Amino acid sequence: MEIKQLQHFSRIAEIGNLTRAASVLGLTQAALSRQVGQLEAELGTELFRRTGRGLVLTDAGQRLLDHVPLILRQIALAERAVRGSTGPAQGNLVLGLPPSLARTVVVPLIDAFHERLPEVTLRTVDGLSANLVELVGTGKLDCSVVYNQPPSDVVELRLLADEELYLVASAATRRAGKALPRSLTLADVATLPLVTAGTVNAVHATLASAMAALGLKPQVVHEIENLTAILDLVRKGYGCSVIPLSGVHPCIGDPTLRLHRIRKPALRCSLSVVTPARASNDVLIAQGTALVRDVVRQKLAQFHKEVEEAIDA
Structure with a gap:
């Protein structure tokens, strides 16, 4: 196997079409097809299955693709090591x-x-x-x-x-008829409906662990991985969300949202x-x-x- 063969194989797998891949790589379709054939002959197995929509990896092709990034990265490391530091x-x-x-x-x-x-x-x-x-x-x-x-x-x-976590709420959110204070305790947060990025998310894990230490649990009403969608749900009043500082910063100046500190204890990731x-x-x-x-x-x-x-x- 040659480096160029692996690079071209990876690009074909990414694009899923031999003609478009050849155009991207600056090769003729015949030359690229010949490379695939040579690689398949060397490995003794088919790497792509031809369909009406283009090329789909076979199981063997997928296994090769899984190794290609690591192979190419090791080659790049070797080249940079030879050039010196x-x-x-x-x-x-x-x-x-x-x-x-x-x-x-x-x-x-x-x-x-x-x-x-x-x-x-x-x-x-x-x-x-x-x-x-x-x-x-x-x-x-x-x-x-x-x-x-x-x-x-x-x-x-x-x-x-360490990045601090903040609570983001709708400007219309009320508790006991009053607007939320600028700073909330973790026990306060436990009383609020929350929109989170899911239980496998690191921020949710930090929140759940801190609450568990106080004998509390977060009241999760929606799990959405996309941060933009989370903020849209917060704006519409579906719940509040605990978000890292870097995600909170773009909310500054948004009249539909309010930012709140979390204290006793402060939360950090x-x-x-x-x-x-x-x-x-x-x-x-x-x-x-x-x-x-x-x-x-x-x-x-x-x-x-x-x-x-x-x-x-």
Whole structure:
């Protein structure tokens, strides 16, 4: 198997159509079809099944596709190691982010990479923290920022910051006929209907664990993974939501929403940077994650100041 064969195989699998894949790759359809045939002959099995709509991976093709990102990443690591660790990083860095951070730090990150690491192309992917850790471990992501994840043998986690959680409610929300106060205790939050991102979400796990320590349980009325949809439900009065600082910040100035501190106790999620195990000598990952850490910390400090000012206004 050749590197180009694997790269082209991966692109065909992604697009699902040989003609379109050939156009994207700048090859003729015949040349790309010949590559697939050679790869299938070498492996002794069919990798694609031809259908009326295009190409679909066979079971064998899916198993190969599962290995391709890790293979290509190891090759990239080797190439960067050969070039040495001097000078600025170069190449493509694929970064995973939780949805709340993805909404608020992607543009500042791209600006920072453009200014400080101009030879690096940053690509971001958002998802649940547990999924992002898995994608780093399998080589599909170079690094990720995640919430509250346990240690792992296949990745390294380094603490980045603690991010405070806030309650977001509709401006019309009342309790005992009165508007909610600026600061709520966790016991107060336990009396409110909540819209959450689901039980596997790190924020929900933090909330449920803190409440359980007080003998309380969150009153979950809806589980929606999409943060935008959660906020839409909150606006319509379906419930309140507990959201990280980075997700709360865009709500400042929204007349339909109110932001509230959570105290006694305050709730925080730990943010960590995840990198593949034994990637410390990789220049691209080392310089890229260092910049990610700087930008995220700076933005969180700014967000905290502005959210607190908005609550007190």
